[in-house]
Amino acid sequence: MTVNSEQSPQLQETKANFNPNLKGRYRFDRVFKTISWIATFAGIVVLTVLLIGILVSGLSSLSFDFIVNPPSRKPEIAGIWPPLIGTICLLVITALFAFPVGVGSGIFLEEFSEDNLFAKAVEINISNLAAVPSIIYGLLGLFVFARIFEPVTGGRSLLSGGLTLALLILPVIIVATREALRAVPDSLRLAGMALGATRWQTVRSHVLPQALPGIMTGTILALSRAIGETAPLIVVGAATFVPFAPELSIKGLQSSFTAMPIQIFSWVSRPQDGFHEIAAGAIIVLMLVLLVMNGSAIWLRNKFQSNR
Amino acid sequence: MQSQTSQSSPVVDTERVFHVQNTDYYYGSNLAVRGVNLEIPGNKITAFIGPSGCGKSTALRCFNRLNDLIPSAHIKGRITYRGVDIYDKQVDPIELRRRIGMVFQKPNPFPKSIYDNIAFGARINGYQGDMDELIERSLKASALWDEVKDKLQNSGLSISGGQQQRLCIARAIAIEPEVILMDEPCSALDPISTLKIEELMHELKENYTIIIVTHNMQQASRVSDKTAFFNAEATEKGGKVGYLVEYDDTQKIFSDPQQEQTRDYVSGRFG
Numbered sequence A: 001m002t003v004n005s006e007q008s009p010q011l012q013e014t015k016a017n018f019n020p021n022l023k024g025r026y027r028f029d030r031v032f033k034t035i036s037w038i039a040t041f042a043g044i045v046v047l048t049v050l051l052i053g054i055l056v057s058g059l060s061s062l063s064f065d066f067i068v069n070p071p072s073r074k075p076e077i078a079g080i081w082p083p084l085i086g087t088i089c090l091l092v093i094t095a096l097f098a099f100p101v102g103v104g105s106g107i108f109l110e111e112f113s114e115d116n117l118f119a120k121a122v123e124i125n126i127s128n129l130a131a132v133p134s135i136i137y138g139l140l141g142l143f144v145f146a147r148i149f150e151p152v153t154g155g156r157s158l159l160s161g162g163l164t165l166a167l168l169i170l171p172v173i174i175v176a177t178r179e180a181l182r183a184v185p186d187s188l189r190l191a192g193m194a195l196g197a198t199r200w201q202t203v204r205s206h207v208l209p210q211a212l213p214g215i216m217t218g219t220i221l222a223l224s225r226a227i228g229e230t231a232p233l234i235v236v237g238a239a240t241f242v243p244f245a246p247e248l249s250i251k252g253l254q255s256s257f258t259a260m261p262i263q264i265f266s267w268v269s270r271p272q273d274g275f276h277e278i279a280a281g282a283i284i285v286l287m288l289v290l291l292v293m294n295g296s297a298i299w300l301r302n303k304f305q306s307n308r
Numbered sequence B: 001m002q003s004q005t006s007q008s009s010p011v012v013d014t015e016r017v018f019h020v021q022n023t024d025y026y027y028g029s030n031l032a033v034r035g036v037n038l039e040i041p042g043n044k045i046t047a048f049i050g051p052s053g054c055g056k057s058t059a060l061r062c063f064n065r066l067n068d069l070i071p072s073a074h075i076k077g078r079i080t081y082r083g084v085d086i087y088d089k090q091v092d093p094i095e096l097r098r099r100i101g102m103v104f105q106k107p108n109p110f111p112k113s114i115y116d117n118i119a120f121g122a123r124i125n126g127y128q129g130d131m132d133e134l135i136e137r138s139l140k141a142s143a144l145w146d147e148v149k150d151k152l153q154n155s156g157l158s159i160s161g162g163q164q165q166r167l168c169i170a171r172a173i174a175i176e177p178e179v180i181l182m183d184e185p186c187s188a189l190d191p192i193s194t195l196k197i198e199e200l201m202h203e204l205k206e207n208y209t210i211i212i213v214t215h216n217m218q219q220a221s222r223v224s225d226k227t228a229f230f231n232a233e234a235t236e237k238g239g240k241v242g243y244l245v246e247y248d249d250t251q252k253i254f255s256d257p258q259q260e261q262t263r264d265y266v267s268g269r270f271g
């Protein structure tokens, strides 16, 4: 390696050991940029086509009456009030059970349990549960909630449906919670413990607030999955024709129910075109519900983040 | 050795605060440091020096049993704090850690306001007095008050690294410990911040016993009264095990060490 003492206005390669090959590297950059752009674009195109299709066929059926009317045998006067309320109730029940239980187990497994065989077995089981087909959860829900706990749940009821969905998304929330907790640097735990805090005090005051945005994101994704689930609800016994929205009471929880995806499914499978149009309308409403849900969760998450 | 109860209040005591007797430090079945014998005097600054991986941090973290958080970590031997065996079943590590504070290598303030950073430790330990007054006192004691008094509600992460480290010291002394353990507290800081912390340590030793791990030999010679030199040697199994080579007055270690290894190390010939 020789040092070139010659003064030169340009950056010239003076050492033979390096071949920066800038041109080639920039070309690679461009290629990857193009590939990722195409990937993004493909996704957007598919989504847009879907959205436009739905909007074109469904927008005309959207009206106030469509929202607040019960389903009917005639597509012109059919509405989605009972399944809409059913879906919202299911979501609330699901979140109410799955969030505390899921986050609680996540915290236990990540922060408190010792790294022994039992913990490893639980961990593997939870990961496997996340991959179990949803219809299996439906069967489990049917057996456990609708049959064994019938006196409490009222059989094939809203509560049974919500609990089944909660079970379904529990593994996802647990895994998301653990991932979020794992991303919190250990230095915070050490700092807390070194001040004479107990483990729970440290987790509660410092670790959990840091992990909360990640936990919320996981929960939102899980709930979004739950809102679109059809199979387990059919197994647990959602009815396809429910003329009344469930009452907001214990009795309402124990009453039979239907949900948006089931209503949509039942309408698309009919031969008349009129039902296909209102099915598209129902899909738009379902997407709006999702949008509102995700939006408020993101808002909540940002609120937590800006509070630091 | 006379036994005292763990309820002794922070008294000005130049007698030994810690007594490490024949202690081996393990991670699982791995011996990390062997056979340490050491007496830490009160209201003095004791420095741990030595090459990386010789077990200085391990030895330090056992004084407040922070190593308990590493499931595989355990010791064989006896470490007493004012006569009480800190690994005794009767000793609650949570209570021990209030008395023996710690400052870490990388400043690690909580992602909360400067105020809450200090208030947290006080609250969880059931502080009864005036919180505002405690915050001011702690920040003054850590020479940070003038720089942050107008922005106590700002995030602890919004100040410079050197200020963050002093905040961590303020947080540690707010709960009135008797000992402060410092694991390379300046290694992530610039020279001016380092100097400030060193000055601060000189003031703190009036009221506290300080044990500091440092990579910087000038720092050890500048700030400490006693110096312990650790080294590591290879084992047959291919690992390495740390041990205490020499422990004496700092001035003696740096001017007239008894061991060849120490002489080589402090003169910069290895490490």
Ligand SMILES: Nc1ncnc2c1ncn2[C@@H]1O[C@H](COP(=O)(O)OP(=O)(O)O)[C@@H](O)[C@H]1O
Binding pocket: B027, B032, B050, B051, B052, B053, B054, B055, B056, B057, B058, B059, B070, B240, B242
């Ligand atoms: N959490 C741990 N688990 C297992 N071994 C560890 C752990 N921390 C440190 N050790 C081992 O203990 C020895 C001493 O490490 P450490 O105390 O960090 O040294 P130092 O602070 O002097 O650099 C090293 O050999 C290291 O591999």
Ligand SMILES: [Mg+2]
Binding pocket: B056, B057, B058, B183
């Ligand atoms: Mg270290």
